[in-house]
Amino acid sequence: MSRVAVLGCGLFGACIALKLRERGYDVVVFERLPEPICGASFNSMGRLHLGFHYPRDNQTARQCIAGFSAFRDAFPEAIVEGFPNAYFIASENSKTTGERFLAFADDLGLSYRRLDPAAFVPRVVGVELGVETDEVVYDAAAIRKTVIQRMDRLGVDLRLGVDIVAAEHGSRQIVLVDAQGRRESFDATVNAAYANISRLARSLEPAGRPASVRVHRHPDRPGCASARRDHRHGRPLREHAAVRCG
Ligand SMILES: Cc1cc2nc3c(=O)[nH]c(=O)nc-3n(C[C@H](O)[C@H](O)[C@H](O)COP(=O)(O)OP(=O)(O)OC[C@H]3O[C@@H](n4cnc5c(N)ncnc54)[C@H](O)[C@@H]3O)c2cc1C
Numbered sequence: 171m172s173r174v175a176v177l178g179c180g181l182f183g184a185c186i187a188l189k190l191r192e193r194g195y196d197v198v199v200f201e202r203l204p205e206p207i208c209g210a211s212f213n214s215m216g217r218l219h220l221g222f223h224y225p226r227d228n229q230t231a232r233q234c235i236a237g238f239s240a241f242r243d244a245f246p247e248a249i250v251e252g253f254p255n256a257y258f259i260a261s262e263n264s265k266t267t268g269e270r271f272l273a274f275a276d277d278l279g280l281s282y283r284r285l286d287p288a289a290f291v292p293r294v295v296g297v298e299l300g301v302e303t304d305e306v307v308y309d310a311a312a313i314r315k316t317v318i319q320r321m322d323r324l325g326v327d328l329r330l331g332v333d334i335v336a337a338e339h340g341s342r343q344i345v346l347v348d349a350q351g352r353r354e355s356f357d358a359t360v361n362a363a364y365a366n367i368s369r370l371a372r373s374l375e376p377a378g379r380p381a382s383v384r385v386h387r388h389p390d391r392p393g394c395a396s397a398r399r400d401h402r403h404g405r406p407l408r409e410h411a412a413v414r415c416g
Pocket residue numbers: 177178179180181182183184200201202203206207208209210211212213214215216217218219332333334335362363364365366370
C-alpha cells in the first residue's frame with residue numbers, strides 16, 4: 171500500500187486525506203496547529219458560495235454551485251441557514267454593473283431578492299444595486315468534529331502539532347522533516363498548507379512553482395491521482411488531488 175503524507179489539516183487536506191484513505195492508501199496527516207480545521211478554514215467568513223461572488227467568471231460561478239452541493243452532502247451537520255447575506259454593486263469604479271450582475275445571476279438561475287440599499291442596515295453608500303441571497307455559512311467547529319470522527323473511523327493517522335519544515339528526495343521516497351528534526355519517508359505527499367503552500371513547495375518540488383493543492387509523487391512509485399498535463403507550462407506529471415469529500 172502506498173504511504174501518502176498530507177501536509178495541513180484544513181478543509182482541503184482533511185477531505186483529500188479521507189478520500190485517499192477510502193481508496194486504500196495509508197495516510198498520515200501533518201498539522202502544525204494543535205487541532206484540525208483551525209487555519210483559514212476556521213478563520214474565513216465561512217460563506218458557502220453559490221456563484222454571486224464571481225459575476226465576471228461564469229465557469230467559476232458554476233463550479234461554486236456544483237461545489238456547494240458536494241459540500242452540503244459531505245457536511246450536512248455543518249450547514250448554518252438563515253444567515254443574512256447581501257451583495258452590493260458599487261455605483262462607481264465597479265468592474266460590473268447592476269444590470270450585468272442581474273443578467274449573470276438570471277443566466278445561472280440563481281435565486282435572489284432585490285434590496286433597497288437606502289433601507290439596509292448596516293448603512294451602505296455608493297451602491298447602485300443590492301440583492302439578498304440564500305447563501306449559507308458553515309460551522310467550522312462542526313466540521314472539525316466530523317473530520318476527527320471520520321479520520322478515527324477510517325484509520326487516518328492524524329498528527330497534530332507537527333510542523334513540517336523540509337522535504338528531501340530520496341532514491342525511491344520523499345523524506346519529510348519536522349521542526350524537531352524527525353524524519354519520515356513517504357511514497358507521495360499532498361501539499362495542502364494554504365498560506366504556507368509556497369514555502370513547502372520549494373522543497374517538495376525544487377524546480378516547481380507554487381500551486382493550490384498538489385500531489386507530489388515519487389517518479390518510481392504508483393500515483394494516487396491520475397496525471398494531468400500542465401497545459402500552461404506544457405509539462406506532464408502535475409497531479410491534482412480531487413477535493414470532493416464524501
Ligand atoms: C479572510 C478570509 C476570508 C475567507 N472567506 C471565505 C469564505 O467566506 N468562503 C470561502 O469559500 N472561502 C473563503 N476564504 C478562503 C478559504 O478560507 C480557503 O480557500 C480555505 O479555507 C482553504 O482551506 P485549506 O485547507 O487550503 O487551508 P487551511 O484551512 O488554512 O489549512 C491549511 C493547514 O495547513 C497547516 N500547515 C501550514 N503549514 C504547515 C506545515 N509546514 N506543517 C504542518 N501543517 C501546516 C495550517 O496550520 C492549516 O491548518 C477566505 C479566506 C480568507 C483569508
